[in-house]
């Protein structure tokens with residue numbers, strides 16, 4: 001009987017039938033998504049195919065290929081005249097209300113209870129499903145820990161990073177001084193080095209080099225990124241169903257990392273307890289300067305007993321890995337492609353600077369020395385501008401139940417997602433001279449000149465303005481790390497990390513020039529990096 005029923009069903013399932021079903025499914029899903037979305041003020045303009053539910057259906061597919069162009073059009077037509085516009089949603093990704101630069105300080109001045117970064121991240125990153133437990137992104141205590149501790153502990157972190165990165169670069173690039181070695185830049189170089197360096201700061205050695213721990217950590221970050229695409233393809237109304245299944249992979253990979261991280265965290269908690277109790281055996285014990293210690297010390301000082309649970313600390317390591325690894329790897333990838341495909345004098349200029357400073361600092365990387373790497377600083381910042389990897393940054397969600405009214409007089413309802421345009425600002429000829437050109441030393445020329453001036457000459461220069469062109473100094477024209485009080489707290493770490501990594505590479509290796517920069521592709525609001533290779537050979541002049 002069951003077999004007969006199955007055969008009847010099979011006879012009625014035709015290709016045409018499946019297509020009709022799919023169209024009906026997407027139309028219904030778009031309609032439901034449309035009904036659930038916050039209502040927008042009537043006066044606000046939309047880019048793409050406009051507003052209304054028929055337009056929403058077209059936008060949700062066209063957005064995958066056209067979002068970059070739509071954002072640029074909206075920027076020219078509205079943002080540059082101080083007006084807000086809406087970048088339409090794509091299937092699972094919500095619409096973004098794009099705020100012009102002229103209103104950015106108003107937006108950043110709003111308290112978190114009115115415009116929230118963490119609530120925006122929770123929605124965008126699918127915090128309900130992707131980070132093991134919803135509480136992790138709902139109450140992002142790990143972010144608070146990083147804000148409070150990372151920058152002030154950089155002096156202690158730098159020698160550890162120096163060791164990890166120089167060792168890592170040498171392992172990957174080898175010691176052959178005759179033949180060039182070809183390495184896949186993203187998978188074989190960045191994604192091998194960055195996780196180790198990041199985890200040296202998070203959990204210290206030797207765990208930062210434990211391959212099983214790193215593999216599962218990377219698998220977790222890939223789960224979250226895969227989630228972006230899965231959720232983007234699935235209508236919002238189905239997210240609870242899909243999320244329950246998609247959330248199993250990050251849970252599994254967390255469980256695999258915790259096998260390694262949990263014993264370390266438990267031991268650290270014990271050690272700190274004994275040290276604080278004044279046990280004589282701990283007189284000489286110095287607590288390691290890493291994220292695990294910072295989490296414990298911060299939670300103890302703030303009376304957050306929930307954050308002293310070893311399992312909770314083990315989960316908190318995951319989103320920090322997520323926030324660090326891909327952003328840094330994508331940035332480093334873009335920098336190397338940019339500097340290797342521009343005039344060869346750029347690599348030479350960067351190498352000279354790195355060699356000089358490394359020697360001046362006695363053959364090691366120091367905070368003071370890294371702060372003087374103006375050319376490298378500029379080359380990285382210029383790459384973030386020229387080869388941006390996201391259309392918008394500085395996302396905020398309206399949390400005030402009554403909504404909020406902008407200086408333009410537009411009222412945004414609870415739940416509206418606000419953001420700031422990045423790629424159009426980065427490529428704006430009114431802000432940057434020759435915006436299409438990768439000019440590695442765009443921000444360092446004035447600084448280097450300033451350093452050669454005598455005191456009287458220096459007095460005539462607006463030094464503060466010049467220093468604002470540094471990699472870590474965010475502004476409404478340098479949004480790669482966000483801006484305002486929620487700007488990336490990892491950027492100081494990243495600046496040191498990338499400078500050390502590239503410095504060591506250029507001092508010790510010849511890296512072949514690229515005739516052409518491999519082209520990136522945009523899918524929706526994100527850049528997909530090209531597959532690219534570098535060719536390296538140990539330099540005969542041994543400086544290291």
Ligand code: HEM
Nearest residue numbers: 117143323324327328331394480481482483486487488490
């Ligand atoms: C090149 C690498 C990186 C880039 C481009 C980057 C970019 C960003 C951006 C755009 C934001 C949002 C800021 C805003 O909404 O205004 C952010 C937030 C954040 N980043 Fe990074 N990031 C990088 C590396 C790191 C690293 C290495 C860490 C940790 C060690 C980190 C930790 C965080 C945290 C905790 C936040 C949330 C801050 C908050 O909401 O208060 N990031 N990052």
